[in-house]
Amino acid sequence: MVKYEPAPGEEDSVAVALANTLRRGPAGEVDHLAPARSVEGWVAEHRLATQPLRFSESDVGRLTELRAAVRELFTAAIEGSAPDSAALVTVNGATAEAPGAAQLRWGSPSLRSEWQSTVPDTVDAVLACIASDAIDVLCGPRGTSLRQCAAHGCIRFFLREHGRRQWCSNVCGDRVRAARHYQRRRDQA
Numbered sequence: 001m002v003k004y005e006p007a008p009g010e011e012d013s014v015a016v017a018l019a020n021t022l023r024r025g026p027a028g029e030v031d032h033l034a035p036a037r038s039v040e041g042w043v044a045e046h047r048l049a050t051q052p053l054r055f056s057e058s059d060v061g062r063l064t065e066l067r068a069a070v071r072e073l074f075t076a077a078i079e080g081s082a083p084d085s086a087a088l089v090t091v092n093g094a095t096a097e098a099p100g101a102a103q104l105r106w107g108s109p110s111l112r113s114e115w116q117s118t119v120p121d122t123v124d125a126v127l128a129c130i131a132s133d134a135i136d137v138l139c140g141p142r143g144t145s146l147r148q149c150a151a152h153g154c155i156r157f158f159l160r161e162h163g164r165r166q167w168c169s170n171v172c173g174d175r176v177r178a179a180r181h182y183q184r185r186r187d188q189a
């Protein structure tokens with residue numbers, strides 16, 4: 001298996017990280033949140049709970065639904081189109097399900113708000129935290145650097161840190177350059 005190279009912004013945004021758990025590999029779509037075991041590992045890895053959390057099948061379904069909604073909203077924001085209204089309902093519903101308060105985090109490179117739920121270490125709180133981050137990405141300064149990888153067949157998002165970066169990873173950049181090189185050689189032949 002190819003070693004996973006996180007896209008820029010995944011460490012800065014758990015919503016971008018969640019969106020990118022769905023990838024397209026040479027053999028089709030790869031879902032890194034299946035099975036439920038992987039979900040629990042992913043949640044721990046992103047420090048979304050202070051203790052191991054159990055995800056039932058329906059909890060996994062809710063997380064997968066949130067991921068689809070976040071992907072829909074990110075795509076609409078990048079394309080400047082209107083999203084499916086169900087995606088808005090899902091993301092807004094997730095913060096409403098786990099009452100809490102937005103906390104200001106004085107971070108670098110950007111300030112952001114982080115959801116502090118009154119029911120921590122629950123699946124609801126995990127979903128609310130991710131949804132709140134998605135809202136913050138879309139409404140805040142990080143939204144202007146949100147991009148989808150321009151490599152053919154890649155469906156990952158990233159936060160562009162500098163320059164004119166178009167790819168989510170060196171793997172995608174190399175793949176595009178190799179394809180262009182091949183095309184040029186063929187045109188010359």
Ligand SMILES: [Zn+2]
Pocket residue numbers: 149150151154155156167168169172
């Ligand atoms: Zn890519």
